[in-house]
Amino acid sequence: MNFELSSDRVTETSPLDETSLLVIILDTNPGQRILRENPHILTQCTDSVIAFANAHLMQKAQNKLAIMACHSKISEFVYPGPGKPLDIRQVDGQYEVFTLVEKTVKQNLMKVLTSETSTVYTESLLAGAIAMALCYIARILRTKTPGLKINSRILTVTGSSDSASQYMNYMNVFFTAQKQSVVIDVCALDQHLSLLQQGCDITSGLYLRIPQIQGLLQYLLWVFLPEPPVRQKLVLPPPVKVDYRAACFCHRELIDVGYVCSVCLSIFCKFSPICTTCQ
Ligand SMILES: [Zn+2]
């Protein structure tokens, strides 16, 4: 078989043997500023994400979906859930898969939220969640029918800040995603996320910090629903200049100018004659 990988050709292949796998990571950490101020926002975000996920499934019957909840200590798949799929009957003429997605996500999300202990950490394990999503995608790709082409992408919806303490983990997942041609999209609900923006740039995904959370569903449908091969034909928010500062390995802070070990490429903010990473 002769597969052309250029993006122009991708849209010309038969639509039947091409599907799209979308993994959504929803940050449910109660320590996020927007959730501390108004916990009801989580309900709104969950509803928007479910509606968006169903819109993705509606585009093509073969499209695949996974939704993860990302917390301060754990990240878990809420759809498809860990157990057997729920037994769903048709409700009000709604397509059963949509009901299944909504019920499963809400039920599993409830389990995740009630298992959370009282201590609140403001930092979410986003890098770990992306790594889990990459593993899931790799498994789906390994077990797919031969000849089927799957475009995979990961959408992160978060109101947390990306802390430089996970800098190494972020860079590892970004370059792994780039190698596996998985696109990483980020929808920032609150603060600007410079590290995740680098990830979008590395994997040619889209980064959008939404101006107001009330319009979350509209932004998701407008910017993140079209598949990456289609996006270049649409008018989407223009790419902004990416802040490519790195974090030093000694204090995990973003620095403008630093020292790099000539052997292992570790970055330090202060000069030291012996590299602490590789000695
Ligand atoms: Zn330092």
Ligand SMILES: [Zn+2]
């Ligand atoms: Zn070194």
